[in-house]
Amino acid sequence: MEDNNSQTVMLKLEKGYxxxxxxxxxxxxxxxxxxxxxxxxxxxxxHEMYLLDxxxxxxxxxxxxxxNQNNTFNTPVxxxxxxxxxxxxxxxxxxxxxxxxxxxxxxxxxxYEFALDTxxxxxxxxxxxxxxxxxxxxxFELYAxxxxxxxxxxxxxxxxxxxxxxxx
Numbered sequence: 531m532e533d534n535n536s537q538t539v540m541l542k543l544e545k546g547y548x549x550x551x552x553x554x555x556x557x558x559x560x561x562x563x564x565x566x567x568x569x570x571x572x573x574x575x576x577h578e579m580y581l582l583d584x585x586x587x588x589x590x591x592x593x594x595x596x597x598n599q600n601n602t603f604n605t606p607v608x609x610x611x612x613x614x615x616x617x618x619x620x621x622x623x624x625x626x627x628x629x630x631x632x633x634x635x636x637x638x639x640x641x642y643e644f645a646l647d648t649x650x651x652x653x654x655x656x657x658x659x660x661x662x663x664x665x666x667x668x669x670f671e672l673y674a675x676x677x678x679x680x681x682x683x684x685x686x687x688x689x690x691x692x693x694x695x696x697x698x
Contacts, residue, residue: 575613575648579621579672579685582606591689595660596696602659605689607670609653611646618645618675623656629667633682636669666691 583590586606595601611617622633623640644652658668668689673680 577672577683577685578610578612579687580608581687595691595693597661599696601661604655604657607654607656608651610651611648614648616647620673620680622671624669626667629669629688632686633671634669660693663693663695
């Protein structure tokens with residue numbers, strides 16, 4: 531009879547052990563799942579860059595410049611940090627005739643450096659002046675600092691301009 535009682539006690543202990551192990555596994559799975567839901571799948575954010583016209587709208591960009599009449603203009607550029615951390619940024623303005631690959635391997639016309647925290651924006655009027663006839667692309671490239679160097683963020687804006695000689 532004692533064998534039956536000891537077998538019953540052993541079965542109860544084994545069932546209790548299985549239930550405890552299963553409960554512990556469920557708790558661990560819930561903690562891991564909660565971590566992935568809350569932290570692992572958070573978007574890393576993005577960098578936003580856009581150009582506006584003289585009326586701060588995205589509709590009336592200059593298309594033709596006339597030398598010695600209106601060959602200088604200002605372009606409002608805005609950068610927004612939509613990432614969860616502070617970034618040091620650099621905007622490089624380049625004036626080129628071909629825009630095939632980005633970033634453009636050309637001399638920088640003007641460079642702006644600034645830092646933005648999460649949700650902050652930076653805006654500036656960028657003056658552009660071209661004194662030679664031709665078809666040009668004015669390229670604005672956004673770089674973010676990674677360690678000691680600025681790295682291209684794959685954000686860029688391009689204005690296509692035709693520069694002509696005016697009749698006097």
